[in-house]
Amino acid sequence: MATESTTDFTLDTAAALAAAEDEGAIEGKSPWYLAWRRLRRNYVALAFLFVFVAIVVLCLCAPLYAHHVAHTGPNTGHLGETFTRDGQQVPIVSKGGFQNGQFHAGGIPVGPQLWHAGGKYVLGADNQGRDVAVRLLYGGLNSLAIGIGSAVICTFFAMVFALLAGYYGGKTDWIISRFFDLIWAFPVLLLAIALGTALSINGFHHFGINIKSGSLWIPTLVISYVLIPYIGRPLRGQILSLREKEFIEAANSQGASSLRVMFSELLPNIASSILVFFTLIIANNILTEAGLSFLGAGVQPPSPSWGTMIADGQDRIATAPWLAIIPGIMIVLTVLSLNVFGDGLRDALDPRAKVRMEH
């Protein structure tokens, strides 16, 4: 410690000491820059961020792949048709009956062809002769859209409610906290199933908002609604403690409006938590969507999503295991990459933070 060796430590000597330690000009570095510097050194987190971005880009290329490589759409069935593999005609979904004196059960789709069929059925077909690779990409598009969309909506409302509750306190806080408590009282998946099923029959038609029954907005809104307290509660707690700090008192005594205090004083201080929560809640939402769709209360057939694809493959796991295995691997990869990156982001933004995502 340099300060302990010198007897007189004043403001004048402090600058000289700091300059001597750094041997150069002292530059102001923003907390965001420092966080980025820490994140840049975390190669594991960056590698997983790359995995996630790669998955998103792949899924965004779904229409290109469907048109130019596979030459079929996500919902187009090819029952009773054949395709050429190494110059031979192969049925896409096998017909049952006796072949060479042996009985074969029918209805079994072809397995992954990789590149033997010129880009067709790279990952096999499903029981209706649909191309699994095309459905996987389109399904990923739906799963990611629901996951990211519901994360945006959920984080936004949680942030607004937390700011209002934490800043105004009193009655506003009481009402918002009870609202959080009420959603919290329900088991997440059960509440989502109840809402998802009730809405998937006739859709939602109130307050001038019309959502049809098969719409992707239903799972998106249901998931964002049921998870609001999981972000809102911890954010409100942070704002309650920030509100007592001196800089808020200073802003108030300068006559800053409440909107100004909320958005330019409080919000920047919880921005890093919001960012971490946002990353982790996307992962959580993709898992919730998969569970809901698996049960039939999320994305409605024939629209693909990773969850519905696993549900489709569940009964055919003995004869066509790729139907359930491949979308599951995609979910695990996506969610794992977001979780690892989110952990790294948290460590970089605030090494001492105790932001934890419940599963």
Next chain:
Amino acid sequence: MISFVIRRLIGALLVLIAVSFITYLIFVKIPGGDPAFRIAGRTATAQNIEDIRQKLKLDAPFYEQYWAMMKSLFSGSLVSYSSQLNVVDQIKAGIPATFSLCIGAAIIWLFFGILVGIISAVTAGRWSDRVITVMALIGISLPVFWLGLMARYLFAQGHPFAFMPDGGYVPFTSNPWGWFTHLLMPWWVLAILFIGFYGRVLRSNILDTINEDYVRTAKAKGLPYKRVMVKHVLRNSLIPIVTLFGLDFAAVIGGSAILTETVFDLKGVGWYAAQAVQDLDLPPIMGVTIYATFFIVLFSVVVDLMYAWLDPRIRPT
């Protein structure tokens, strides 16, 4: 303590009333279209729809509708119009399977979570640390229904093993060994997600506690290492685990169990709800939602009271 109990019970009662009202809104008010038509299900007749309208008083003002719905739910007269089965009877029939699954899984995850947490805290900084972090991350990233499906494929359907029974529930009273073997895979599938998570939480708790002054005092006065670790460190590190466990156990009974039961064909309450989702049959979902939520609210009261009894410092809040 008594005033705390009374306050907590009144609070729970208010939550129950609000929760039941929200359930009413979800099934009757929020979705578009005619609620009677929706509740009747796919195979409804005109007579069914008329019956529902009469029974749930759907032409009356909302408070009478709410009251009629609660009466039909709690008097046990709610019937699924698709299957003609009484909802409350079906839920009762599913309870043994659901509790067998959840309690068994809870024992496994608590035991192995604590074990993993202790081992990784004692050997902090070595390879076990990395293993547990990776395990916890994979644990929270796996969809439980997919893991169950893979377990069935690998261990029950002969790719490459077939030594486990493939799904289904055997009641304990008819065949205890069959009950055990049929539940072994579901227990582990449900528990494995929590083992890494609990291990990680306990590990950081132990490492925080080791640096406390009273632990240093205990070491300084010459207590054996084992005694310090068990009596001083572990006991205090386990307190947050108790709260976490209460919340997670309730969440599993009300939520995650649905997916596990569906994959393994365990005919419990969650399986019943999942079947109703497939048939778009609302009365069973109504029943399961309200009974499971009531159970969880009351369960959390019990956990709070036990916690207050163990740790007097939290009573005033």
